[in-house]
Amino acid sequence: MIVRLRVFGVISTRLGGAKADVELPEGAVLRDLLDAIDARWGATLAPDFWEPGTKRFKGSVLLVSEGMDLMDESSPLADEQQVMVLMPVSGG
Amino acid sequence: MKGYMGKLLRVDLTARQSREEPLDAEAVRDYIGGSGLGVRLAYDEVLPDTDPLGAGAKLIFMTGPVTGTVLGTAGRFQVIYKSPLTGMLCDSSSGGHWGGEFKQTGYDGLILEGVASEPVYLFIHDEEVEIRPAGHLWGMDTFGIQPLLLEEVGEPKGHVLAVGPAGERGVLYSCMVNDAGRAPGRGGNGAVMGSKNVKAIVVRGTRSVELADEGGFRQEALRINKLNATDPRFKDLRELGTPEVMDNSWAVGDIPVKNWSRGSYEEMSVSLGGKKMRDTILVPHVACHYCTIGCSRWVKIDKGPYRMDGPGPEYETLGALGSMCMIDDLEAVSYAAHLCNVYGMDTISCGATIAFAMECYEKGLITTEDTGGIELTWGNKEAMLTVVEQIAFGQGIGKLLGQGTRKVAEQLGHGSMDYAVQVKGLELPMHDPRAYFSWASNYATGPRGGCHLHGMSGFLENRQDPIPEWGLTGYFPRHGDEDKARVTQLAQNWSAILSSMVLCYFATFTLQPSDLASLVNKATGWDLTSEDLSLIGDRIHALYRAYNYRCGIRREDDRLPVRSLVPLAEGGAAGKVPDLERQLREYYELRRWEADGKPSHASLVELGLADVAADLYP
Numbered sequence A: 001m002i003v004r005l006r007v008f009g010v011i012s013t014r015l016g017g018a019k020a021d022v023e024l025p026e027g028a029v030l031r032d033l034l035d036a037i038d039a040r041w042g043a044t045l046a047p048d049f050w051e052p053g054t055k056r057f058k059g060s061v062l063l064v065s066e067g068m069d070l071m072d073e074s075s076p077l078a079d080e081q082q083v084m085v086l087m088p089v090s091g092g
Numbered sequence B: 001m002k003g004y005m006g007k008l009l010r011v012d013l014t015a016r017q018s019r020e021e022p023l024d025a026e027a028v029r030d031y032i033g034g035s036g037l038g039v040r041l042a043y044d045e046v047l048p049d050t051d052p053l054g055a056g057a058k059l060i061f062m063t064g065p066v067t068g069t070v071l072g073t074a075g076r077f078q079v080i081y082k083s084p085l086t087g088m089l090c091d092s093s094s095g096g097h098w099g100g101e102f103k104q105t106g107y108d109g110l111i112l113e114g115v116a117s118e119p120v121y122l123f124i125h126d127e128e129v130e131i132r133p134a135g136h137l138w139g140m141d142t143f144g145i146q147p148l149l150l151e152e153v154g155e156p157k158g159h160v161l162a163v164g165p166a167g168e169r170g171v172l173y174s175c176m177v178n179d180a181g182r183a184p185g186r187g188g189n190g191a192v193m194g195s196k197n198v199k200a201i202v203v204r205g206t207r208s209v210e211l212a213d214e215g216g217f218r219q220e221a222l223r224i225n226k227l228n229a230t231d232p233r234f235k236d237l238r239e240l241g242t243p244e245v246m247d248n249s250w251a252v253g254d255i256p257v258k259n260w261s262r263g264s265y266e267e268m269s270v271s272l273g274g275k276k277m278r279d280t281i282l283v284p285h286v287a288c289h290y291c292t293i294g295c296s297r298w299v300k301i302d303k304g305p306y307r308m309d310g311p312g313p314e315y316e317t318l319g320a321l322g323s324m325c326m327i328d329d330l331e332a333v334s335y336a337a338h339l340c341n342v343y344g345m346d347t348i349s350c351g352a353t354i355a356f357a358m359e360c361y362e363k364g365l366i367t368t369e370d371t372g373g374i375e376l377t378w379g380n381k382e383a384m385l386t387v388v389e390q391i392a393f394g395q396g397i398g399k400l401l402g403q404g405t406r407k408v409a410e411q412l413g414h415g416s417m418d419y420a421v422q423v424k425g426l427e428l429p430m431h432d433p434r435a436y437f438s439w440a441s442n443y444a445t446g447p448r449g450g451c452h453l454h455g456m457s458g459f460l461e462n463r464q465d466p467i468p469e470w471g472l473t474g475y476f477p478r479h480g481d482e483d484k485a486r487v488t489q490l491a492q493n494w495s496a497i498l499s500s501m502v503l504c505y506f507a508t509f510t511l512q513p514s515d516l517a518s519l520v521n522k523a524t525g526w527d528l529t530s531e532d533l534s535l536i537g538d539r540i541h542a543l544y545r546a547y548n549y550r551c552g553i554r555r556e557d558d559r560l561p562v563r564s565l566v567p568l569a570e571g572g573a574a575g576k577v578p579d580l581e582r583q584l585r586e587y588y589e590l591r592r593w594e595a596d597g598k599p600s601h602a603s604l605v606e607l608g609l610a611d612v613a614a615d616l617y618p
């Protein structure tokens, strides 16, 4: 199955663009996606935005899909699911 | 007294006299400077029943121990006063260069009291003060007046702070503007200055501040400046300014839309975003004092109906005058922001009040009879621009809307208070408590009313170990109430320290309390620790609260507008509502406030505020 990443702001420069598709096995969960991100981009995201040890994003980077934050690593993912990767900042 | 000039300047406008006073060394140690010291001065000198626009009101301008140094952003100042918008104490911060220049005139702060019998402006230069007639300047806008005044005083390197027509006319959310577009925006300080018949304050100084450890401070300041110039986490802020929030925060539902009634969505937000600004109207500009982030924008529109050449709108402005009013035209919103700047008005309160008026118009509480024929419909940018002008000049419907949402709702009735999105009279900023739950207790208890700058609590959510030195470790998911009271308390303390050192929030994103303590210590020669700073933050908050309690603020005022607690149907915060009561219960325990909202006697005494305890518990 394919998970479609939509990447915002500075993170997109590390992932080489605002969009990226990640191929995962059927029945994949959030942890599988994080492992795939680690394998493909872990080195370019670290050390500022990626924790290589835990294979998780660092700081206030969020994964959001269908209006929900993806927090639980056992959350199931669906084919064609869009996952937004962003680092919101308060300002003004 | 290292880090300070050691003197305050007091100007009695009624008597047209000024005098110097020594800075109280003990008070400086207890409050650092800036807002902390200003709140102490206000507590001691401004009676709680003072009319904010009367002769007894005071305007207190303060700098801090690092002001005027090579540390980026350290050109700021704070202004402390009783707000005509809220009826409580208020402190506002402004960037640019005026604050640094003021300190170099030889003073740490300025207290303006009394009322001038005719319009005047002050010219303060190297410990000399002149009170000059300003009749010929009255009516001028805050931009046009600046080159004219610098020429008049013969100091091209001076810096000007002025009120515009809105401040002269007493618009309750009018503000001063300094250095072409920087402003202590919130709470109506422009009306206070206008009520004193003071049009402007020009400063020019060549004195330098002596630091305890010049070399050590310089090294530390340059390290921080370099960090801010290179840290990849600030890349977007450096390149796109605060409008970048529009580009991504819609995804988490943090951007208020249609007077807080809709969830944020991509098309609207991106149309007003930092990338659109960069690709269309952005031009190079000079940032605040030595700042290596440079989030401020400058825009030029040289075609069409919205021609302008001035500061670009911040995120808050884009939200208030844009998405809140359902206007997605970046040029129109930039132009509206420009009008607010030149007339001297807070863009948040102005935009929020217009959005509220649009909803009242939709519901029939305001009609074309009231507006003089203006169709105040959602998305009507021409109507919005006309109303901005009318507010500034006290004309037409602007006379009513210049009083802010709370007072307008009080007059309109019919349940409109439910969607007047303000806390204690101050319109909420553009961050939604349904998106980041800590905003709930933060807005409800904010010392000057609904405000994100007196505790950027939302920024501490969804990140690991936000302030470990103050024990704020762990992860605080945005849609949860657990520990949010503590997040709020420490975010508020952090902001209290920044506004007392007089630094910009953005420039300290990467720092911990020990970094701030180190800067203060190298400037002053003290030996403050992280824990000391937390205690000082607690002290400032307790004193602020005590003042506001004496103004009549009680537990029932620590609330959120009904509208902001209605679940949204769409967007990144859909269906989510914070448990404000739970957060408040925990917050009251942490702050040790009594059930009616008064700081407890014991907490005041422990914070070194025995005199305040005696006032509150006679």
Ligand code: SF4
Pocket: B072, B073, B095, B096, B287, B288, B289, B291, B292, B293, B294, B295, B296, B504, B505, B506, B507
């Ligand atoms: S970060 Fe922005 S507001 Fe803060 S000092 Fe720098 S330019 Fe000014």
